[in-house]
Amino acid sequence: MAVRLVRGRAHRKDERADSELMSALCSGDEEAFSEIIRRFQGPVYSLLIRMLGNEDEAEELLQVTFCRVHRYRDHYDPSRPLVTWIFTIASNLAKKEWRRRSRWIQVPIDNVTLTSSIQTAPHYEAGRRELKASLEEAIAMLPPHYREPFLLREDQQLTYEEIAEVLNVRIGTVKSRINRARAMLRTALSDAWERWR
């Protein structure tokens, strides 16, 4: 009977706002922490896996991100959106990982031959799949400082202001980096896009 009650509570959707969850966590409500993980694990994992290109590293840093959210919960400023605070933690961890493994040196995207650029798209669906694969591949080839703001904008739908806060750069820098990323993608995917249309 008791088990059923507990299960029923666990599946109930938590309607609290992000900032309410954080203040509840600061007051010792561990269920609030569970809800924070449920809400943000998908977006943060998506960013980390695309930034690091490796599932194991992304999973490791995903755990560390939420450990830091829990440990440094008192440092959270309730006037700021929780999503930008959590993305800032994840982004800083990813940068630290790049520095550690010296992955800053990237192959220039113009020199990369995309496997899906081979002209073998037999019909429309294949072309659609091809553009998806090519796009993912081309994004993975972008330099990290262009890739990150591009993903935060296109994948996570963050505003310029939020991206600037996450990356700790000016809004003008965010705009120019996103513009540059798009220009690089246009160049790299020109052929694949023509076939996809």
Next chain:
Amino acid sequence: MNCEKALKLIDLVLDGEVSESEEHMLHFHIAGCSSCRRALEMGRDFSAVMRQISRPEPPADLEKRVRERLARMKPARRRIPGLPLWSRIAVVIPFAAALLLIIGLGSGGTGTDDSVPEAAVQPDKSVATETSAKRAISTPPMASYVRPASLVAF
């Protein structure tokens, strides 16, 4: 409007950050520029395809692993709400200074003042001693260490 300006506006259009007048200007340019029109179409298609790309699933037991990890960690120092680091340091400094002053007075400034009289360093044997109850060590009363005010002044 040249193509460079148009490409900047295309990015604003894609991000929904463009004003109505700017969008009007862009469409006027695009009507006569196939290169910029192509860039706008590509950008729109890439955004649409990005939305179709499925997000990778995080591990199912993430919360369990995070909690296990937290249990292995040392607890973080709790922050005093409303007091930033500099103000906490500012609170501690006067206490530390007072403590040092007390220690300095207690030790009588030995080794720093050559004119300290013999009487100030060597307590008068005739003065009754106070006995520590715990360690049974005989110590002279504090008054015997204090220098006469006239010697300190001159």
